[in-house]
Amino acid sequence: MTAIEEIVRKQKAWFGTGATRRTEDRLRRLDALRDAIKSRERQVMDALRQDLGKSDRESYMTEIGIVYEEIRFIRKRLRKWTKPAKVKTAMTHIGSRGYLVSEPYGTVLILAPFNYPFQLAISPLVGAVAAGNTAVLKPSELTPRVAGVLQEIVEAVFPPEHVSVVQGAVEESNELLRQPFDYIFFTGSVPVGKVVMEAAAKRLVPVTLELGGKSPCIVHDDADVKLAAKRIVFGKFMNAGQTCIAPDYVYVHRDQKAKLIEELRRTITAFYGSDPVSSEELGRIVSERHFHRLVGLLEGADAVIGGNYDRESLKIAPTVIDHADWQLPVMGEEIFGPLLPMLEYTNIEEVIQQVNSRPKPLALYLFTRDKALEKRIIDTIPFGGGCVNDTLMHIATPYLPFGGVGSSGMGSYHGIYSFRTFSHQKSVLKQTVRFDFSFRYPSAKNGLAILRKLFR
Template identity: 40%
Template sequence: MGEMGNIALRALLENQQEDIRQNSVPSVGERKKTLLRLKQMLIDHEAALIEALVSDMRRPAFEAFSFEIALLLNEIDYVCRFLKKWTRPERSSHIKFGYIESIRKKRNPYGSVLIISPWNYPLQLALMPAISAIATGNRCVIKPSEYAPATSELLKKVISQMFSPEVLTVVTGDMQTSKLLTALPFDLIFFTGSQETGKAVAQQAANQLTPVVLELGGKNACILDETGFSSEAIREIVWGKFLNAGQTCIAPDTLFVHESIFEKTLSEISAALLAFYGDHSIESKDYGRICHLGHFQKLLQFITQGKIRVGGAYEAEDLFIAPTVLTDIQPGSSILQDEIFGPILPVISYTNLESLLHQQVIQRDALVAYMFSKNKQHIQLVQKYMRSTTISINQVIHYGANPRVAFGGVGRSGQGSYHGKAGFQTFGYDKTDYKVYRYLQVPGKFPPYSDRNLHLVKKFRKWFL
């Protein structure tokens, strides 16, 4: 299908914004109806969507359903359950000297929202923010990644069959299409992707004074102290790291292991990988592939920056990189600075947790920090040190599937959050009705002012103002 040009894209936005001006904010019932239609779309096209996800990423069908479709279905169920409660106006009244004030606040949608989604979870990360946007009453334009063409084209097709473009539509295209879209005066832009591209989106949006939500990922440290070791813990870490061939923004990026358990941790990692994917992971139906050649080549550079303890094999034609474990990382290596986003796990030994944190080798504002420990003092040290919006203890990945937990970054990992009520808040702003009922004229309020009245204001400011 052909890409849309600037005139067509501008017309699409103008039609949405005109529809917003002509019609009132959708009622709770109308929003639920739209969300349930989206849910039915996922159910009706489940097989085709899984087939597209497998085609784009060679992802196991189990992962495609669990971490794309099931998460979306759960989110819709949760939002529909609580939406009426979230939309209730907040009311308060206060007695002041001379008047009574009445305040009524209600969450109002921004209007027309642009969602730019990445390739690693091309269905979930396109529709999850759309669920939040619809729940708040917005219209949406989704720009999915060109690196997941099968999923993007199918999503465009099925959404066009079930929704009016004034409500929800998908625009496919390359990076140039994204640039054209971000130059338009959308009411909010929601971007998920790399830090570099996120900066460009934010700069472009600044020209229009368009608010931006950025979900950028980062180097998520996973710390395993001497009290946290177990076979079960290692299996959790290995599963979370190599899920979707490591191409998960909340995957453990680097594993820091206390020196007393370093070698047995490496042994357990090797055993877990063997149990998960067998001797020849390239033949495993449960192990995915790298999405595109550019990212594949970047990952190959990382493999050379340490000692290979497990894996290291790759096949360019198949975009396959075996689950790989590195130790003895070369100082100053890019793998210690850049988000890996692939099936390569650096394992680094440490002697003392306080010293490790003091060295500042761990990104404090990563999207999430993981720790496996039974030591309360160690856990508190990490909680105090990290700026991440989430600290996950003795578990990886699962927090990101919980609609009760706000999902988002801070600093280099992004700004803004979504999922559940957090998404409802993010895609709207407080609209306030402020009313005053006068019952007594306040002397000295108007010029000319006097020293006496200034004294009274200072003394009774809580009642005057």
């Protein structure tokens, strides 16, 4: 038996004892998790800086603070969520009572990515623990320092039969996918997501897949261009563009294009200085392989802003690419880096047609004051989630579910949606014993006539 098999076996055995069922124990673990993170904030920030070049501001806003809010939000409401929920009774079931019981799946696997290696590991773990599961957490091998801090935090809060961290790379991930988990939660690329889903299908294990894709940003002719530029730069170049919901490309109305380029240039300088590659506010690309892929996408592109990079630090300046078209290599795949192609349009129907002719995006961003246009875009373009007159911020509210659609993912989480993701909704009907309807039995007289009246 491998070490991984032993971890899963012990977790399943411990789950079987009912040790995770009590709501008060779940709350106590969430409190301990929050406290363990608070006492190690500096370690988390230092690890994020070493692995990804993140500033303390960005680390707290996008990795640590959002986790605190998730714990606070769920903790405040967990007692209510864990209580059986009554449902209405159908006319055909007079005398009975129906209710739903939120039941933990059992032992779950959480596969975390490199781009937000702390938040995207801890946030789903919060949901899994709140729902009463045991969990195995696999951090990304591309961010080893964050993975080390994650392991330290988990081991300080949970016994290994409740939550364990498994370090390693592809071999360990493949071994984990061979285990009899009750649920798999994966965040990462589409190709790896297909591998995860194939492995889950062999055991009929339910999955949540948080993937990605080419998320469009549309700047219409009535947009506040100065504000749009600030919010696009914020959303695109945070974490050096390594954000699954970053604007992947911009469709800008022809009348606003020149102004938008100028405002993007001004905003990039304001955020990152005249030499962004040397700015501490700009993160680095996670690995040499990803860096060289992004540099390759610059070949043949018209970089009107940025375009420079430093191989030693693995940094690429925020770059805006003009005269983009769908034949350019940078438009052929999810960029996942600080390169922003720009396409222009005059007719919004052209934009709708182009976006809808491609895989469904994880996010969509629209800058406009036109409510009719807003409704038209939301009604006609499928996407996981998004914003009107902003970028990224829909992910930061626990009241909205976060997830993809089609090739950008399946399932969702955050807030109550995290609890529901890691819970099975068990249906229970409690029937009365005070009377009995005989018409449902084969011996009933006029049974068919009564049934016809009930089921019309």
